[in-house]
Amino acid sequence: MALVNLKQLVTDASRRGYAVGSFNVVNMETLQAILQAAEENRSPVILSVAEAHFPFIDLEEFSPIILRAARKATVPVAVHLDHGQSFSAIIKVLRNGFTSVMFDGSTLPLEENIFKTREISRIAHAVNVSVEAELGHVTGGEGDASPGVADPSLFTDPQEARLFVTETGIDALAVAIGSVHGIYRGTPQLDIPRLAKTRKLTGVPLVLHGGSGLSDDDFREAIANGIAKVNVYTDMSQAAMAKIRTVDTLPETLGFPEFMVQVREAIKEAVTEKMRVFGSVGRSN
Numbered sequence: 394m395a396l397v398n399l400k401q402l403v404t405d406a407s408r409r410g411y412a413v414g415s416f417n418v419v420n421m422e423t424l425q426a427i428l429q430a431a432e433e434n435r436s437p438v439i440l441s442v443a444e445a446h447f448p449f450i451d452l453e454e455f456s457p458i459i460l461r462a463a464r465k466a467t468v469p470v471a472v473h474l475d476h477g478q479s480f481s482a483i484i485k486v487l488r489n490g491f492t493s494v495m496f497d498g499s500t501l502p503l504e505e506n507i508f509k510t511r512e513i514s515r516i517a518h519a520v521n522v523s524v525e526a527e528l529g530h531v532t533g534g535e536g537d538a539s540p541g542v543a544d545p546s547l548f549t550d551p552q553e554a555r556l557f558v559t560e561t562g563i564d565a566l567a568v569a570i571g572s573v574h575g576i577y578r579g580t581p582q583l584d585i586p587r588l589a590k591t592r593k594l595t596g597v598p599l600v601l602h603g604g605s606g607l608s609d610d611d612f613r614e615a616i617a618n619g620i621a622k623v624n625v626y627t628d629m630s631q632a633a634m635a636k637i638r639t640v641d642t643l644p645e646t647l648g649f650p651e652f653m654v655q656v657r658e659a660i661k662e663a664v665t666e667k668m669r670v671f672g673s674v675g676r677s678n
């Protein structure tokens with residue numbers, strides 16, 4: 394059990410028709426909340442650290458903690474770099490023992506995205522680390538506070554995706570089909586036919602970014618049409634913030650660590666809810 398790579402998780406999810414949640418670790422509370430939710434629900438899980446969150450987590454200091462927790466877990470866990478944009482971030486997490494990386498070249502011209510992703514695939518696969526890459530572009534920043542709307546001109550082109558996957562040898566492809574990072578403006582519309590076609594032409598498990606704010610039906614339809622990994626961050630962050638805003642209503646004698654346990658519980662609930670919708674509950678055996 395315990396520490397596995399992303400390919401193992403998404404292959405099983407694809408085969409059995411569910412999706413694995415990828416939840417961002419930004420501190421000790423999020424790490425504990427995600428793992429407790431996974432173990433209590435017998436769900437495989439992806440612990441992901443975004444390059445954009447490196448300022449909150451000292452990678453050298455925190456990686457051994459994350460990896461130790463993953464190895465100890467009684468469910469399969471992948472430790473993943475989310476939105477690696479620099480070559481150095483990729484190499485740093487490889488050195489620190491991560492089992493999966495996302496290289497995000499989605500803002501680069503196609504040729505350059507292929508070239509860089511292929512290079513990273515070669516390096517990562519040599520040490521049994523899985524690779525996710527993105528084609529098309531999911532707008533909005535990680536945990537973006539300003540509401541966003543998807544841009545159809547940046548959606549993934551299924552034919553291009555086939556070429557991209559063949560040329561790069563990646564294990565999972567993040568697609569742009571109508572989701573956005575952070576908070577949505579208006580009701581999101583997922584382009585399901587585009588998703589289904591991309592899955593058919595590429596043959597690899599697909600990844601949905603911007604998993605906060607979509608309806609349960611959106612998720613079910615996306616999973617039925619090729620999504621095997623869903624990234625969630627904003628919903629967790631908002632659950633934590635909602636709990637923190639209640640601090641004035643709590644007894645003054647409540648200590649800091651006791652309060653942080655309550656925050657952790659709120660995050661755990663948000664994670665559990667997603668695991669249920671993704672159908673990953675009870676899949677760890």
Ligand SMILES: [Zn+2]
Binds near residue numbers: 476603
């Ligand atoms: Zn993302």
